[in-house]
Amino acid sequence: MNLQALWLTIRLATLVALALLVLGLPVAYWITYSRWRLKFLVEAVVALPLVLPPTVLGFYLLIALGPRSPLGQWWQALTGHTLVFTFEGLLVGSILYSLPFAVQPFAAAFAGIDGSLLAASAMLGASRWRTFRRVILPLSVTGLVTGTVLSFAHTLGEFGLVLMVGGNIPGVTRTVSIDIYDKVQAVDYAGANQTAQLLLVISFLLLSCVYAVNRAVGYSAGFGHIVPGKKN
């Protein structure tokens, strides 16, 4: 068992989940409440990682974050090293890759809130921010849990994008899924199986948590969008 890879993966997944909790909320809020008529374009962009092969996303990220891009050059001037093939680069890529897994449950939870509650909040003198904090967030708990857990679990198992943007540097960008791939390449089936089983168990437990939380609260905010066969 490659504990170094496991630790790195868990660190990455945790950071991605937290970052998406912070970044995903405003995006989801905008998607839910904006009346812009071209909103559907933004929704499509956010959902792209759901359907795009990870290698395609990884390839463009490699170029966008690479030393020749403005972003890569800015990063290099700031930190002295490139963004690609580093943990930070991997983090940026993973956040983009898991974006829909956070935003869609968040947005679905927001959309599920009775509009008259928001109107009542405004009638009682509350600002948008206060309404968001005191009404929208507490009523979206299941959506928040779902989105966060899903983006964590999704990051745990990503492969193609890691390989493209991160490469395979032990302790820096070698995640569990790449470790499994390496072991299979080296015909170490027993080692691969050990790690694969661990990943399987973790994923299963996480999803069970999500379903359990949804069940406890009585509805499955947004989950139906991601997991087939589960409808609100």
Next chain:
Amino acid sequence: MVLPVLEARIQKRFAPAAGSSTGSAGETSDLDVSFDAQPGFTILFGASGAGKTTVLNCIAGMVRPDAGRIVADETVLFDKERRICLPVARRRVGYVFQDLALFPHLTVEQNIAYGLANLDRQEQKTRTDSVLSSFRIEPLRHRKPAQISGGERQRVALARALVTDPRALLLDEPLAALDLPTKSLIIDDLRAWNILRRVPILYVTHTRDEVFALGERVLVLDRGRILAQGTPHEVMTTPHYETVAQLAGFENIFDAEVEAVHEDRGTMTCKVMTCKTMTRKTTTGGEATPDEVTPAEVTPAEVTTSEVTTNEVTTSNVTTTDLPVAENSTLVLETPLVRSAAGSRFRIAIRAGDVLLATSEPNEISARNIFPGKVVSVERRDVIILARVQTAADPHVEFFVQLTLAACDSLGIAEGREVWLVLKTHSCHLVAR
């Protein structure tokens, strides 16, 4: 001190099939209303789709009028010409929605304190405590909305809106789902509150009972226009428009006093009171000139008056403004039990279609109100016969009775015919005065 008044001049065009923001389907007709609401209850009455909710939404700021001006307690909330449109959160208008919109994740206490965020903790607590006790929901303080009854939820919703000291209170059929006793208890508490804080209360309803129960003043709204306004008695019992009459629905309306209460039987006996002269609605706001009041537009609702008949007297009587003089008659009706206190006064409303006629005294019949009378007039309207029957007990008390042509023919109902009036206890609808 100048009492707070709500002035509303609202014009709003709707594209076909455009819904209002709270989703009341079908409110698609253009809105053009203008009224002042004094402190106390003003009822907005009309069929669904008349634009009642839209009026409230415009005042609350959730819908933006195309033109007009809305002023509450000397604060301009909206003025098209001066380009003023205060955002919802700054209007300080209390609004209780039809679905109440209590925050499901907050306790009763937290729900009520929600609108007090700008006050310090001590003040929040004082105000919350006082409104909790005046609406008798103190024991529910730590419960969530899902854990309390419908009537209790209405109280919480009212308390939540009132605790913020609103400039005006908008109520969108908040009591529609409640039974009459629960409803009248809540209304009593609301009235008690309103005596202390004299703000205008705009109350939307499409139930006639509520108009009589609450009404100090009623505005009848139909397809975006105010058709009639005045006291409920003026508007609902002497409707100048067919629409109002249809809305009002009750052809027979009496003042009554509870004579005895039979808790065990679930009934009361009520003495019917008569008025010598009735308040005729003088044409309000120039909406209707006497000439426009044709017999067809006046339904036979003036049962409490002996002089006014449907046809001839209408036009000549339009300017009569004498106040009703209550007088006890000897007619006693058995009614459903509503509030138990002998001596309390109600109005009894009975639909003409609910009154039966018999040519001889009916025996062995379940109806509890059986008394003799004499047909004064018979009028045919399309396929319906409306008979005006004077009771033998008191010639001032007259009932309008709706009959089919066949029933009229087979009983030989004609002017001067002696008949028996038969009335079920539950056909007598009690409304609080």
